[in-house]
Amino acid sequence: MNQDVLRDISEKYCGLLRAFLLSPEGNAASEQLQLAHHLGGSLVMGRIAPAELLGIHQAAVESLANCCPALQLAQIGARLNMPLVTMYQAYESAFRERIAVRYQDLAASFFCASGEQELIARQIGDVFNDFNTHLGSIIGFAEMVEDELSRKSSGQQSLHLLMQNLTALLKAEHAIQQRIRSSERQFRTLVDNSPDVILRYDMEGRCVFANPAFTRETGLMADQDINTILDRSANRRWDDESCSFGERVRQVAATGVADVVVLEWRHPQGHLVSHEMHIVPEYDADEQIFGTLAIGRDVTRRKEVEFKLRHQANYDPLSGLPNRRLLGDMLQREVASAKKHAYPLAVVFIDLDRFKDVNDSLGHSVGDQLLVVAAQRVRASVREHDLVARLAGDEFVAVLPRLEASAALTRIGDDIVAALAEPFQLGEHRVRISASVGIAIYPHDADTVTTLIGCADQAMFAAKGGGRNGLAFFTEDMREKSFERRRLLNDLYDALQEGQFELHFQPALELQSGVIHKAEALVRWRHPAFGMISPDRFIPLAEESGLIFDLGRWILQEAARVSVRWNAQGTSPFRKQISVNLSPVQFLNGHYDAIVMDQLSLQGCQPGLIAIEITEGLLLDDSEAVRSQLNNLRAAGIQVALDDFGTGYSAMSYLKKFSMDYLKIDRSFVQDMVDADSNKAIVEAIIVMAHRLGMKVIAEGVETMVQAQLLRDAGCEYVQGYLYSRPLPEDDFLNFAASAHSPADAAAAR
Template sequence: MRSRSFLLASLCAAAALWLAAGPAMALEKVTLQLKYGHQFQFAGYYAAQELGYYKEAGLDVRILEGQDGDAPERDVVAGKAQYATGSSSLLLARLAGKPVVVLAVIFQHSPYALAMGQTGGDPDIRRLIGKRAMIGLSTDRLSNADELLAYLAKEGVPASSFQRVDHSFNPQDLISGKVDAMAIYTTNEPDTFDRLGFPYDIYSPRAVGIDFYGDNLFTSEQEIANHPERVRAFRAASMRGWQWAMSHHEEAADLILNKYTRRADRQHLLYEARQMVPLVQPVLVEIGYMNPDRWQHIADVYASLGMLPKRASFDGFMYRVDNSRGNRLWLYRVLGAAALVLVLGAAIHFSLLARERKRALEAIRQGEQRFRTMFEAAPVGIALIDSVTYEYSDINARYQEILGRTQQELRAIRWLEVGHPDDVVPIRAQMALLTTRQISSFKALSRLFKPDGSVAWIEVSVNAIDAEAGNHPHHLCMIEDVTAKKQSEALIWQQANFDTLTHLPNRRMFLDRLAHDMLKSQRDRSRIALLFIDLDHFKEVNDTLGHQQGDVLLVDAARRISACVRKSDTVARLGGDEFTVILCELESTERVERIAQDILTRLLQPFELGAEQAFVSASIGITLYPDDALDVDNLLKHADQAMYAAKGAGRNRYSYFTPTLQVAALSRMRLTNDLRNALKGEQFELYFQPIVHLDSGAIHKAEALIRWNHPQRGVVSPMEFIPLAESSGLIVEIGAWVFRESARWVRRWRQEVHPDFQVSLNQSPLEFQREGLSYECWLAHLQSLALPGQSLVVEITEGLLLDASNSVSNRLLQLRDAGIQVALDDFGTGYSSLSYLKKFDIDYLKIDRSFTRNLAPDSSDMALSEAIIVMAHKLDLKVIAEGVETPEQRDLLAAAGCDYGQGYLFAKPMPAAQFDAFLRDNAIPFAASIVKSN
């Protein structure tokens, strides 16, 4: 027989040489029908096509996507496609009389399984009873429903015990709860679940010994009979493509994306590839191998479902690789007969026999070398482990690389010795189940220690392997390094829950801990104190020293606050210069006050910021749980109110929440809401108070003062609503309204009373300092009214000059260039400095009423007033005295050289129309009228 083979090979070689010398043969066109759309599940066929394996075999292959589940079987039987892929249900088709023949098995284990959402308890497939499940239609043989139904029946969940619904192939149906279970491919849907963070359990038929084949390459009896060589060539080229695809995951994924489909991204294709490794088992089993006993096992499962008779025969269903040579049997016989008549003798026979043996051994060696190459080049770490001794039997290079140890080092230790103790215990428990065949495989996440002391995260997949007679059973362990992924997840979690500057818990983590401590407090019947801390004058540090130094201060402040509390307490940064402290398990408030005072004391100490020192204090609001509130939102609101009470009381102190604060806060909130409608409702009114020239008694100036006529409260004091307008930002709109009204009235009085009449209007520091402020719109409005800039005087406070940033200086220059004069209000009560008066363009100083009120000859107030007047005149500034209420005060100021007076002696503030009449009634010098009345 071997001599005949040798002669046949010689004839074939001669024929090949003859054919090579002749013209090139045309490629035979064939069609491969896939059962689903393009994905890594069919990567071997794409590889055979794109790498030219089919062309080398003389084939021009067209690969078609699957449109419906029956297409592969239907088209092959009808002759529309010569080859196709199908599931183990092909066995049903064969025994139903359809001439289908399986050429090769690609998936040694079926990827088909059942997925259910986790409920918090132990996994239990019987939860499916009475529920809705997508397990395909019973009429669709290619749905793989049969193996799941057999599995469920074996687990005590017959098909009649749950509701089967049409399969939508949309994972969202399970995630949203539209169904309770879904048939899935373990190479596909779990990736979607993992990405969306959906917790799930997978139930595989293999858990109860139902082990179907997965994807199968098949053809028809007609194709084998008419084109045996083509069948052999197509199968060989396809298997060659699969060997390449299973050892080149990255390149195969790129090939699919570039040539076939982009429905799935690269990450999903690589996920498919990794999940296919334990199913295809390219290292342990030759791709395409199929076992008659396994097909018999599948037939027995079908028989248990009543779909096949018991011990049904399926002869001719499995393709035999050497069948393609059956049609040449006559040639073998002729050659054999010829060989018998050849007088070559025993020597030639044994020579040929030795040559055949050598060739067979070489083929075995090449096969082993091929599988060894695939084992060594695998992109995942692979090791064979003795299940009894836990010693390594074989290790590939990637496994050694992940563990950071050489093969010799690994063989000197046992499996799991370098694993983290917390992770090893559950893995050993799974290994015990694997050894006793209660499960066939498992996956786990584990930490391991590398020789350099670092810790790596690995994803472990372990499968049981049948032992040879007399040998220990082995386990196939595959590992993948997921350290980078875990580090990325840890970084994302850190950034989501902790402040990047101070590394304290951020608002999200703070709220989570507060809610947790509140639950614990309910159980323990203890109390919690919430401290809301705001740094005083922190803005000045940012503005003067820069935000970088401000960040250094915040880090140091966080350290100081943390040093005042226990480790069980929580210090968090909510943002900006706001910190919170949760003091839990309190027995009395004495500890709260002690900690609050300690925080105040530590924050008062100077902050070293490079070559500079900064001083800040803190205002602390304190609220108690459950005394002051029973929910998180109200606790935070009350702590914030208490903090503002501390700030309003002078800063550098703490304040407890009281119901009075809540009432005041509600009042402020309601008043602020009313304030938003005041402009639209025309509730504001402008009052004017005359500014009298003390020497002549003439009234050529007035100060504009806003009043709010609230529809329910009556007249609301500016002292009450101006701070609300500033904090809410409404001050900008209100200031614009005051400007327009002032301009309207001053235009009238310059035309009808005096051509140089001036109106002074106050500007809030917040309004003056706001970003984007420009007086160009003021000038445009004045020009539209034919008014010069000198018709208005802007009154500002000394505090603005103390914080004289570039923007403040630029705005003062804008006023000067526009001709609008500037008055410094309440002079002498703030941070007075002669350098400010020298540096900035100021036109008027207004002596505060606190000096005027107690004026008397030879008094200190008189001396200070005279000094202010002399200093102002030396700097070419005019002086206006506020709060003049008696003739004696007026006379003393006039004698001291004061230019103007303003107060109740002359007139109280009055509405614009009334002031207009007042001006006309007092056309004579005002001072003269007062002298006459006296």
């Protein structure tokens, strides 16, 4: 502090103090104020420090006491003390708490009581003029301090008013507040104009703020019970959440871990909108969470696309039912729930019978319509909470959880069969079809999704095998068959490489002469563990697995090789044609004719020495590809026989379209012709028809002389059957050929 200033202040204070102390009682107040504000003003102006103020006061009191013996310290203290206390009493608490006070307030309140407001205001006004011009009315802090010295020396309490210049501080604070206000304004502008919805929550999860976008998107205001309304309107299409939005908000507040929830609600205009809500914690300056923000962006378009994709991946577009994939997921859940609650559950496998015929005869679009109606009928046959899915093609699966009685299951299965047996009116077409239904039960038959469906599928196959249009429950026997089937299928892959197949030969004899006319090559599988396996068991597996192509090629190649060998030996008792059976599947690749001719030329086999036997099924399609392959084979000199005639559709119309060399009557007709005249009549008619169409007839499965006689009488040319010979290995067949001259001889030779 500048000493001159200090002296100046001290002198002035000393003068004021003297005037005050010597003045009569009535004027004490105004002089005391002058005195106080002189010092206070100096303080506020920063001209002296509080400690110096005390020093000045102390020095002034002492010098007055020294030079003016009439004024004893006790007197001085008493006069100074009381008015000051009275004057500043009203402001005491404000001073003690260092509250920023306003000059006008101070002046007005202070002086109103004494009626000297104007005088004091003028005096203080000079002092604080500077602040007023810069900062309006804020001046600084005022504080009451106890005069220690006075107290010690006089033993009485003496208080002083201290005022502190806060100009710089207030200016800085003012600037900061301006910046805060401006920044707040900016943020407010952002929040108010944001297209994203913004919600602010307190620690208890109460919404304390919602921006205009939210109100626009929902029609809700912050003071409404937003969480409950959102939870209620949420469609839950996107999120499979167990807890409400409000709970998620509270969790974020409690854990500090941000969360994302997609909510769907109804827009005030009526449509559904989806928002991805990011819930984040809000921290104060001490890094303590004081609430949460939920900021949501409109993701309706994205969610719609995702929904469509998910729907496409999980639902069958034709029937609208869940597809195989979704069935897997849902069944998984049902099995878990059945396990938890110890309930049985049924899987019902439904396959339409001969649906292919509908497609073939009426076209794919009628087939589609039938599938749609069939799906509706299956759906209507089960309970509302049961699941119905379309597995593929004409296959449906129903899942019946929480089964209480198996009787109900039989009834539901029967209902499905009956519903699908009702005629379908599809546009102008009235179509009848049936279905085979298989049922497997959890946990009795299986306890996993795949095995349950597999068991139901096997049961369905059993229902088909039992004549179709019916219901079958899965049994252990089916499991064993399926197990064996799988084992055979596995082994089949190695069988060809390991040379486990062999050809046996069965002779077809000329009925009149008893001379062997030709031989049919029949494939046998010598399984290393199971011994000889009949073709009935492995050919369907080979067809299913595609191995039939390699196996068929091997059979043809082997038959051609044998034929070449027999014909080359010269001494062979058999130098005639060998027939080879053909699976319709082999024709599917469209160039079987070329394969046959390649194989024959590779083996150096004359085409006339090989005949192929086909079944009716191949011709039913009336396919141009099949027709041209057959024509090419015949043109190359390879004879064609129609096998198993009478067992299939016997549509006969195809017989006109495909020219063939032989017609083979199925053994079932031959065997029944002795017992029933009607069967005999049918066989006779078949023979007449075949002859009319230019074909020779071979009767299969001839076992008795009576059958042979009836066939001879009917004009049948050739016979094949146990009466003459079973299929034989090559050597045995050649021995048989060497010894057999007539049917009677052959029978005797047997």
